[in-house]
Amino acid sequence: MSVLLETHNLKKYFNTPKGLLHAVDDVNIKIEEGTTMGVVGESGCGKSTLGRTLIHLLESTDGQILYRGKDVTKVDRRELAKLRHKMQIIFQDPNSSLDPRKTIESTIREPMKLSKRYSKAEMNERVDELMELVGVDQRMRRAYPHELDGGRRQRVGIARALAMSPEFIVCDEPVSALDVSIQAQILNLLQDLQEQRNLTYLFVTHDMSVVKHLADNICVMYLGQVIEVCDAKSIFQKPLHPYTKVLLSSIPTTDIHDKSKRIITKGEITSPINPKPGCRFANRCMYYKAGICDQPQKLEEIAPGRNVSCCRAKEINGLD
Numbered sequence: 001m002s003v004l005l006e007t008h009n010l011k012k013y014f015n016t017p018k019g020l021l022h023a024v025d026d027v028n029i030k031i032e033e034g035t036t037m038g039v040v041g042e043s044g045c046g047k048s049t050l051g052r053t054l055i056h057l058l059e060s061t062d063g064q065i066l067y068r069g070k071d072v073t074k075v076d077r078r079e080l081a082k083l084r085h086k087m088q089i090i091f092q093d094p095n096s097s098l099d100p101r102k103t104i105e106s107t108i109r110e111p112m113k114l115s116k117r118y119s120k121a122e123m124n125e126r127v128d129e130l131m132e133l134v135g136v137d138q139r140m141r142r143a144y145p146h147e148l149d150g151g152r153r154q155r156v157g158i159a160r161a162l163a164m165s166p167e168f169i170v171c172d173e174p175v176s177a178l179d180v181s182i183q184a185q186i187l188n189l190l191q192d193l194q195e196q197r198n199l200t201y202l203f204v205t206h207d208m209s210v211v212k213h214l215a216d217n218i219c220v221m222y223l224g225q226v227i228e229v230c231d232a233k234s235i236f237q238k239p240l241h242p243y244t245k246v247l248l249s250s251i252p253t254t255d256i257h258d259k260s261k262r263i264i265t266k267g268e269i270t271s272p273i274n275p276k277p278g279c280r281f282a283n284r285c286m287y288y289k290a291g292i293c294d295q296p297q298k299l300e301e302i303a304p305g306r307n308v309s310c311c312r313a314k315e316i317n318g319l320d
Contacts, residue, residue, distance in 0.1 A: 038215030094153035
């Protein structure tokens with residue numbers, strides 16, 4: 001498989017009254033064409049910011065974003081407009097991401113209208129095709145978002161994202177606002193579309209069961225940094241970073257009396273504003289060692305296909 005998108009030391013900082021907030025800090029990832037990269041971590045770790053920075057909804061602070069080998073952080077507006085056709089996003093909440101004043105037909109047509117590539121007849125034909133593709137009945141063409149349930153609204157959001165035939169789609173927690181039964185339908189739809197159109201996804205979620213079902217590879221983030229990257233199967237079988245162990249231990253189980261696998265962390269979360277050098281999980285880590293864990297950490301391959309940002313990962317996992 002060829003690499004569709006990769007980043008080198010990607011950073012996205014925000015100015016705040018208290019200093020620079022390091023939302024995305026030195027992120028290095030590779031996403032292969034036709035695969036799904038799941039991005040997981042607790043709220044506020046920078047997952048959504050990473051996704052939006054990759055497709056230029058947010059301007060990066062530093063680093064590189066290579067799309068098919070081309071650095072898209074340095075392109076002009078005209079070139080960026082062409083790239084936007086190839087990179088789209090499905091937002092978390094269809095209630096807020098769809099314009100309440102536009103009909104479903106107008107919403108799906110909007111990207112095509114802005115591109116000025118299609119005639120009116122072509123746009124109408126394309127709207128019909130997309131509505132059928134995502135499972136929205138033609139009788140809904142002139143309906144408004146408030147007249148649809150959550151599942152149908154999200155299907156419209158997916159149709160809009162597909163309007164320009166993109167190659168890469170950021171799925172920003174696209175099922176978290178939906179009922180569980182509807183979640184399964186949307187996830188199955190996304191998988192079917194990926195197979196039919198060879199789509200590449202960056203799937204942002206906090207739900208580990210969802211990412212286990214959908215992702216080929218998983219990127220774990222903590223306070224703006226990537227702390228572990230590997231294939232989905234390996235990370236669930238044997239997580240190597242202490243934070244990943246904590247994250248997986250928090251997955252709900254049907255046995256309420258089984259506490260053997262739960263890891264309870266203590267200590268305060270490090271502030272992402274002007275963070276100090278060293279491991280950002282150190283304050284909460286059960287393997288913390290003074291003087292060692294206070295040093296800057298690097299994402300390194302410590303086993304075949306296993307990249308971890310922890311200087312003690314080999315030791316604590318018996319890989320020495």
